[in-house]
Amino acid sequence: MTKRAHVVDLADLGSETLSLAGVFAPGEIDFSGDDLEQADVLEWRASVEGQTGGARFAGELRTTVRLRCVRCVSPLQRPLEGKFDLFFERRESELFRDRDEIELDASDTATAFLAGTELALDQVMHEQVVLALPMKPLCDPSCRGLCAGCGANLNLGPCACPARPNNPAFEPLLELKKRLERGRAD
């Protein structure tokens, strides 16, 4: 599969709607700056609809990503689905020249994916995957995280750190420990 297969040229698009679909294998989209790995193929389907001044690109994607738990940093794998509905401004040379004067606003971020009239789908899918990520991925809702003292993964059992008396969460534990020690001394 060539890079060209991942580009949609909006130049010849009239007012018709095209149905498109494709697949990105892991590695074809650059996620190196994103704290995630693409663990499976990314499948997308979308309709491209020519509209005044540009094209609407709407559809969905699904893939599987490898992330890290925000509490214990162990790797976890999650299916991911995203929906998108984007508008890309057609940048025909004479139109583009006229629009140089226009101030940039949020909608211009969409045009960043365009080189001339070609839509770079790897960049579009990259952004849509990042937008669909969970805010705080957890390996388990009850993940105990890492010990702040020694960095041990507390899901694997207690660590050897002394309990810190300042932490009220440890007080019942300390009381229990004292009781146990007294019992043993008797």
Ligand SMILES: [Zn+2]
């Ligand atoms: Zn965790």
Ligand SMILES: [Zn+2]
């Ligand atoms: Zn510890």
